Amino acid sequence: MVPPLDEDSLIARFFAPIAGPGGLGLKDDAAVVVPPPGQDLVVTVDALVAGGHFFAEDPPASIARKALRVNLSDLAAKGAEPLGFTLALALPAGWTADWLQDFARGLGEDAAGFACPLLGGDTVKAAGALTLSITAFGAVPAGRMVPRTGARAGDRLYVSGTIGDAALGLQLRLGRGAAAPGNEHLLDRYLHPQPRLALRDALRRHASGAMDVSDGLVGDLAKMMRASGASAEVDLAAVPLSPAARRACDGDAAAFDIAVTGGDDYEILASVPEGEAEAYEAAAAAAGVPVAAIGRVVAGSGPALFRDRGGTPKAFARGSFSHF
Structure with a gap:
């Protein structure tokens, strides 16, 4: 009642x-x-x-x-x-x-x-x-907000934490995964995002652009590049995965695609000028937030180029979650 x-x-x-x-x-x-x-x-x-x-x-x-x-x-x-x-x-x-x-x-x-x-x-x-x-x-x-529009050709691209945990956790919630070690980690990452507030000073000091990855790394990177008037080249083998996500993705291309397009990561995608990259990595480490370099911003307005472990270009059926 x-x-x-x-x-x-x-x-x-x-x-x-x-x-x-x-x-x-x-x-x-x-x-x-x-x-x-x-x-x-x-x-x-x-x-x-x-x-x-x-x-x-x-x-x-x-x-x-x-x-x-x-x-x-x-x-x-x-x-x-x-x-x-x-x-x-x-x-x-x-x-x-x-x-x-x-x-x-x-x-x-x-x-x-x-x-x-x-x-x-x-x-x-x-x-x-x-x-x-x-x-x-x-x-x-004043004047120090890190915009989505700031990525420039030559910048390195970084992501914080690990990618794909929450998207794979959602698959488990939907009954689409088998019992495996680490599943509880994936489920918790779906339920409880970890906002990377500890990274804010490093971003203000060293990043040219940033956004949080909420709808999927592939699609959100495309949004950031469009907003910045640039493109990117990304090494998919460098995308950081947790041990649980790696187990789910090993030998399963469909699971990896879900991990990088599924969303709910709430990690930070940042563009960092080459001259600031070492300082950004050091500041992130001092803040206790792992970051991984996954590619570079390049000139142009075409779609970002994603390469698999063998260097072959890879396309995705969809880049990110969409509400509509």
């Missing part, structure tokens, strides 16, 4: 306790966001819908964490320090106080852990699936 809570009571019970000072106790119609002196405000938004971005039966705390973390990944790619976020939550029929309590707990723990407090939002009744949208605010030193 749906608890007898109106919107104000729901907000006061579940969300006001995890709000930051700028949220004004969630008693106002707006919040106050003040970037530090000499800093620019960076804003990003992502919407997630049950059945499209997560499973309705996923743990509510995990749904909340994913919703916040995908936005933090966008801030990380811009070199931004989190300041806070707002939440729009559309609850379907049949929601329970226990579900919402777990959701708020997961959200509050991540908000505290990533120093990105809740500032406000809106809660409504959904006619269909559970839907939530987070708008996150960050700050960068």
